Amino acid sequence: MARLQILEYPDPRLRTRAKPVEVFDAALSRQVEDMFETMYAAPGIGLAATQVDYHKRLIVMDVSEDKRQPQVFINPEILTAEGTGTGEEGCLSVPGIFDEVKRAARIRARAQDATGKVFETDLDGLAAVCLQHEMDHLEGKLFVDYLSDLKRERIRKKLDKDRKERASKAATASAARAY
Numbered sequence: 001m002a003r004l005q006i007l008e009y010p011d012p013r014l015r016t017r018a019k020p021v022e023v024f025d026a027a028l029s030r031q032v033e034d035m036f037e038t039m040y041a042a043p044g045i046g047l048a049a050t051q052v053d054y055h056k057r058l059i060v061m062d063v064s065e066d067k068r069q070p071q072v073f074i075n076p077e078i079l080t081a082e083g084t085g086t087g088e089e090g091c092l093s094v095p096g097i098f099d100e101v102k103r104a105a106r107i108r109a110r111a112q113d114a115t116g117k118v119f120e121t122d123l124d125g126l127a128a129v130c131l132q133h134e135m136d137h138l139e140g141k142l143f144v145d146y147l148s149d150l151k152r153e154r155i156r157k158k159l160d161k162d163r164k165e166r167a168s169k170a171a172t173a174s175a176a177r178a179y
């Protein structure tokens with residue numbers, strides 16, 4: 001298994017619309033394993049393939065407390081959606097930012113597992129929110145798109161500043177090791 005690099009907003013590759021998975025082979029299984037490793041290490045509760053620059057309709061999730069309930073959604077579709085709820089969301093591609101987003105409260109979804117087998121599942125609470133958030137990623141959409149232009153601009157600037165700070169810290173660290 002390998003840890004993958006997670007793209008960060010405003011990387012334009014996050015705007016790519018993912019294509020359906022058509023071949024369920026060993027390479028796909030490896031991609032699923034690598035995405036789980038990346039998600040758990042981050043740590044996160046969900047990861048869409050788009051976020052690791054793999055533009056196929058593939059999502060991994062684990063919203064359980066003990067992190068032992070991995071779920072894979074390949075070529076997911078929402079069959080029915082009911083109610084609305086607003087919760088605070090975050091995203092591994094928008095690190096350190098959390099804001100309120102309105103989503104359907106309960107959904108019925110159909111997807112395929114890593115072997116291609118079709119299944120249907122009813123989701124509510126965090127799982128329903130998470131799947132909707134991840135499915136947006138597959139369309140090239142981010143949760144910050146639901147916020148105001150002003151907020152989004154502030155977030156972009158903050159992330160840019162954070163990245164520059166990280167880079168200068170890394171430069172200082174490597175200079176300290178250079179004799």
Ligand code: NI
Pocket residue numbers: 090091092093133134137
């Ligand atoms: Ni996300």
